Amino acid sequence: MTSWKLTLPCTRDEAEAIDFEGAELLGIDPAPVLLTSETVPDDPLAWQLEAYFEAKPGKEEIAAVRALVPSAVKAKEVIEQIPDEDWVTLSQQGIAPVHAGRFYIHTSTNRGDVPPGARTFQIEASRAFGTGTHETTAGCLRTLDAMRVRGERVDNLIDIGTGTGLLAFAAMHLWPRAYATASDIDPVSVEVTAENAGINGVTLGVMQGQLALAAAAGLEHPLLIGRAPYDLVIANVLAGPLIELAPSISAVLAEGGTLILAGLLETQAERVAGAYRRHGLRLAGKTPMGDWPTLRLRKRTRYGWDRTTRPGPDGQGLAPGFGSW
Template sequence: MEDAARSAGQSWKVTLPCTRAEAEALDGEIAAFAMMDRPPVLMTSEAEPDNPDSWQLDAYFEGKPSQAAIKLLRALVPSAAGTKAVIEQLPDEDWVTLSQQGLEPVTAGRFHVRNLATDPEEPGHVNFLIGASRAFGTGQHDTTAGCLVMLDRMRRIGMRFGNVADIGTGTGLLAFAALHLWPRAYATASDIDPVAVEISAENARANGVRLGSGMGQVALYTAAGVDHAALVRRAPYDLLIANILAGPLIELAPSLCALVEDGGTILLAGLLKEQADAVLAAYRAQGMRLAERVDRGDWPTLRLRKRPRIGWRRPVRLDPAERGEAWGFGSI
């Protein structure tokens, strides 16, 4: 048992050869790994500078990869059939940060997100510096970029918000973007992972975002789902963002919707196209309707609006007995 526990916390790398075409096809997130609790980080690079078609795939795992996971990797690079995968345990270091250091900047709507201070800012855009880290949400994932695009679209069509929550904030990026678009709003951001909350605070300082509980500031909390007194106390929200996974989105539907005022908006992301119907059904049962959908690759971003209740104007707040927990699910 002790050996298994140690293995689960260790970092491993699997390397397979691939062609340039296969490497280019891996640009973005891979649906095959979407349901894993801790999906691998995939990186491709040129294996031989003098051979433009010789590339390699490196997959970084937190914990020793299973045979099923290695089989999925092989399916991504058919040219590696018959080649033995190189599987190695890595030293104890922040391998997620190391694997992300070569990420290209991303432009989504009016936002430009770079991961390295040496990358130039993009003129005419809102620039954020979100360094590679152990927290998810650097902007590269199609779900995060999709949320940025949706936020931008909402501002362009004249939508206004004064009380924003970002549940499963990761790096804090989406909360920062929302506060830039609506600078007089109160912003609340939370994550189940205390490391993510620490990283969000660091990113706020790096990007000149004020921390605190006042107008134009971001208040940060560590919480599983919405299981935190401050998250409930600061409700009702007129905009709530949840970029996590389909499972916890469905599980948290009652508690998330309870924190949104009548006529308010929820942005949902982190789900695959084939999961959209199940997620939508869970939120429609809570009085939400689909207002807009934007797809980036296999990953949709859903904008929902809470139907007003005729003859009853006060928002329904979260019942203190309903803790709104979703343990075991991290941010995405």
């Protein structure tokens, strides 16, 4: 038995926008398995899309895959025959385990030697982003670990754009009694997060120490709004969405709370931080990771009669009807 692999170049934006179960592939039976990856580290224009087929793809199949990555319109596709039983392993051989702070991230094929005392997470490179191999995810893990080392307390956290769920899992390990929420605009990412939660012993639910999940664009979901305010918000997406979400993310962050932002280049850091300064946040720290810094911001505390809060999962606030977000 053999399988076939079709490879096309793409950009990071295209890779992150791919609907792995979208209409473009509905006419192909069985549907191909899609994987995306960097070809040049830290270059958002140098990614690739790999589509795995049970039979050699024809013109219609090639056209359907091409439709997912418009930047490859003039690129010549690469089609190769591979052993059927080996393609998943082959696709993950180039992924090395990641050791960031107290966390050690690996796939099922590259566990390697776990550092003493490390908290391990098994995250496969599959249908969603956030395996820990990119600087943005590793930077968030180090930032979270440093917060815990400083003794910071977190009672209610949310991971927006969760991808694989990794950052939510890590935060829950650091603050095991916190209420935790994870969301993503892509329902497939929410499914992947639920699968990874089972693999890594994370309990799903809405109580303390459990992870609540929602598929939502930004914070447009009753669950996400109803569980605010959050004293820790993690958002590892891209600079454009981070700027666009600044008003709503700032609104659901509790006064004195911490916001961790990633997915932005060093050249975009000031513009992203500036969007949040306009909503009462200040830059409290930066974790450099090559060209991909992780920003840590704090929301200023207001005092006086006009202070307004919103209910969290542990009780009522001063003005439970405030805001629409």
